[in-house]
Amino acid sequence: MSALRILVPVKRVIDYAVKPRVNKAQTGVETAGVKHSMNPFDELSVEESVRIREKKSAPGGVEDICVISAGPPKAQDVLRTAMAMGADRAIHVDVKEGEDLEPLTVAKLLKKAVEAEKSNLVILGKQSIDDDANQTGQMLAGLLGWPQATQASNVQFGEGDSVSVTKEVDGGVETVKAKLPMVVTTDLRLNEPRYASLPNIMKAKKKKLDKKTLADYGVTAERRLKVLKVTEPAPRQGGGKVEDVDGLVAKLKELGAI
Amino acid sequence: MLCTARRIAAHQLRGRIAQPTSSPVAFFSPAALRRLASTLAVLEQREGKLNHGSLSAISAAQKVGGPVHGFVAGSSIKAVAEEAATAEGVEKIIAVDNGAYDKGLPENFADLLVENIKKGGYTHVIAGHTAFGKNLLPRVAALLDSQQISDITSVESENTFVRPIYAGNAIATVESTDPIKVITIRGTAFAPAELGKGSAAVEDGVDPKAASPTEWVSEDLAKSDRPDLATAGKVVSGGRGLKSKEEFDKVMQPLADTLGAAIGASRAAVDSGYADNSLQVGQTGKVVAPQLYMAVGISGAIQHLAGMKDSKVIAAINKDADAPIFQVADVGLVGDLFEKVPELTEKLKK
Numbered sequence: 291m292s293a294l295r296i297l298v299p300v301k302r303v304i305d306y307a308v309k310p311r312v313n314k315a316q317t318g319v320e321t322a323g324v325k326h327s328m329n330p331f332d333e334l335s336v337e338e339s340v341r342i343r344e345k346k347s348a349p350g351g352v353e354d355i356c357v358i359s360a361g362p363p364k365a366q367d368v369l370r371t372a373m374a375m376g377a378d379r380a381i382h383v384d385v386k387e388g389e390d391l392e393p394l395t396v397a398k399l400l401k402k403a404v405e406a407e408k409s410n411l412v413i414l415g416k417q418s419i420d421d422d423a424n425q426t427g428q429m430l431a432g433l434l435g436w437p438q439a440t441q442a443s444n445v446q447f448g449e450g451d452s453v454s455v456t457k458e459v460d461g462g463v464e465t466v467k468a469k470l471p472m473v474v475t476t477d478l479r480l481n482e483p484r485y486a487s488l489p490n491i492m493k494a495k496k497k498k499l500d501k502k503t504l505a506d507y508g509v510t511a512e513r514r515l516k517v518l519k520v521t522e523p524a525p526r527q528g529g530g531k532v533e534d535v536d537g538l539v540a541k542l543k544e545l546g547a548i
Numbered sequence: 549m550l551c552t553a554r555r556i557a558a559h560q561l562r563g564r565i566a567q568p569t570s571s572p573v574a575f576f577s578p579a580a581l582r583r584l585a586s587t588l589a590v591l592e593q594r595e596g597k598l599n600h601g602s603l604s605a606i607s608a609a610q611k612v613g614g615p616v617h618g619f620v621a622g623s624s625i626k627a628v629a630e631e632a633a634t635a636e637g638v639e640k641i642i643a644v645d646n647g648a649y650d651k652g653l654p655e656n657f658a659d660l661l662v663e664n665i666k667k668g669g670y671t672h673v674i675a676g677h678t679a680f681g682k683n684l685l686p687r688v689a690a691l692l693d694s695q696q697i698s699d700i701t702s703v704e705s706e707n708t709f710v711r712p713i714y715a716g717n718a719i720a721t722v723e724s725t726d727p728i729k730v731i732t733i734r735g736t737a738f739a740p741a742e743l744g745k746g747s748a749a750v751e752d753g754v755d756p757k758a759a760s761p762t763e764w765v766s767e768d769l770a771k772s773d774r775p776d777l778a779t780a781g782k783v784v785s786g787g788r789g790l791k792s793k794e795e796f797d798k799v800m801q802p803l804a805d806t807l808g809a810a811i812g813a814s815r816a817a818v819d820s821g822y823a824d825n826s827l828q829v830g831q832t833g834k835v836v837a838p839q840l841y842m843a844v845g846i847s848g849a850i851q852h853l854a855g856m857k858d859s860k861v862i863a864a865i866n867k868d869a870d871a872p873i874f875q876v877a878d879v880g881l882v883g884d885l886f887e888k889v890p891e892l893t894e895k896l897k898k
Contacts, residue, residue, distance in 0.1 A: 309850055318578055319718050361688040394684070394695045419831065422713055425675075428654065428686035437655055437762040440683045443825070456767065457774040459679035460778070460834075461826050462769035466653070466761040474728045478815070479825055514695035518708065518721040526857055530880035531869075535891045538863065546805065547782075547840040547861040548896065 331415025374486030585614030789845020848873030
């Protein structure tokens with residue numbers, strides 16, 4: 291059984307509790323002065339990696355947990371958070387503010403990082419809550435030619451590098467099995483991410499954080515999709531309240547819903 | 549620059565076709581011909597039955613313009629292919645008969661699709677933004693070096709599409725510059741193509757017979773006689789206010805049965821174990837747009853609203869008069885759901 295060398299890509303996004311506002315120029319959403327955090331699905335990926343080590347659930351053990359993020363300098367904050375949760379080290383790939391990378395570019399970058407770090411397991415979030423694309427993990431698996439297990443709610447390691455993953459699918463769950471190396475993407479039910487404790491936050495400041503550029507990985511921030519405009523969704527007007535159940539039934543009939 | 553030039557050329561070409569000129573032949577270089585839109589709609593099947601919801605891919609494909617071909621693969625696929633061939637608007641069904649594709653494992657299914665896309669020279673590949681489509685299409689896109697466009701709600705032109713971002717709090721219009729556009733569609737935004745109205749030819753596709761490094765082990769699907777959540781005309785959905793699984797079942801099931809509705813749930817209800825994961829409605833669960841969505845004991849967090857705010861009529865029952873759900877509900881009732889819902893169920897029966 292090979293020792294696990296886990297790569298965990300994380301993304302800095304607008305905090306999930308913030309209601310995003312479209313900017314005046316209609317080119318995107320307002321990001322200045324808005325609270326950002328680690329993408330919630332990426333927290334699950336970090337948590338799962340740390341648990342695999344703590345629970346010794348992989349027969350070969352965990353040799354390395356490396357987190358990686360491509361983004362502006364502030365992306366280092368989420369990398370520090372990940373290290374405070376238990377990741378060993380981090381790689382920050384510097385990308386200019388406002389120059390967001392498309393999933394295909396990120397997947398190409400990650401492929402190079404996987405090769406450089408000799409990773410044999412990549413755990414990603416199933417989607418980022420800003421672009422809602424749900425692509426990067428699958429694209430990476432395709433580029434590497436590795437097996438993939440998406441929307442994982444349970445990951446089990448067996449003998450001979452085998453990994454069984456229970457996935458959330460439409461209507462229930464499905465279990466697939468593959469051998470390392472592989473790509474797994476996390477779903478909500480996989481685990482409950484921990485909070486970083488203050489001593490661990492202090493320790494994380496001393497952990498290694500390598501700074502790289504896109505050029506180091508031989509990729510460019512080319513865009514295949516041109517954003518023509520970003521608008522607010524059509525507002526929905528509440529129709530007011532009724533006093534009792536009879537009122538509710540009458541209103542539903544009036545609206546033709548029943 | 550190059551792209552613009554090509555686009556203009558394509559426009560001119562199309563103009564020529566619409567109004568035949570005396571000598572159009574000169575414009576039909578093989579390269580120019582390849583620029584014309586043609587779409588492969590990837591259809592889903594399970595155990596030899598066509599998934600009718602996946603026929604939305606055909607209706608979305610028709611909006612692109614150009615010929616539409618459907619694609620199915622699996623064991624004894626003939627019956628599925630023949631049924632799909634009756635869908636309105638489809639010119640050809642490409643079928644690959646091989647049990648290796650039954651479970652839709654992306655590792656061999658992606659290779660299969662790529663071969664058939666290349667052979668057919670398609671400019672667009674469309675599948676539903678379902679568990680199957682989400683798992684498979686990005687892998688296909690990467691193999692084709694194309695940046696996928698996920699979960700679109702509208703086709704503006706053959707290269708311009710509309711999709712929600714930030715849990716539906718913003719709507720982006722994007723233009724793709726990729727020669728092959730790989731797209732997943734939001735099922736609720738495109739009505740499935742009607743069956744029984746077409747008579748497409750069924751043709752065997754190419755089968756690269758790639759091995760899958762992933763083995764399918766088992767599945768556990770929630771059995772239900774109720775309508776499918778994603779496509780139901782009515783949905784009743786319960787949240788944390790239901791307090792326990794027993795109460796959830798006791799309160800929600802009679803209401804759903806009376807209305808002939810599917811049951812949904814908020815993330816809070818799912819995480820607390822009141823309802824199965826597969827019933828979750830929201831940004832990270834199912835997106836529904838029924839005629840009637842009745843939210844019971846759901847506060848209305850933005851992640852939940854992302855999954856249901858396109859419903860035709862939204863009704864809410866909640867004891868908190870300030871719950872955000874009332875801002876989007878067409879009709880709201882403030883009160884204790886344990887009293888109001890059984891009363892409602894009784895009155896609806898009459």
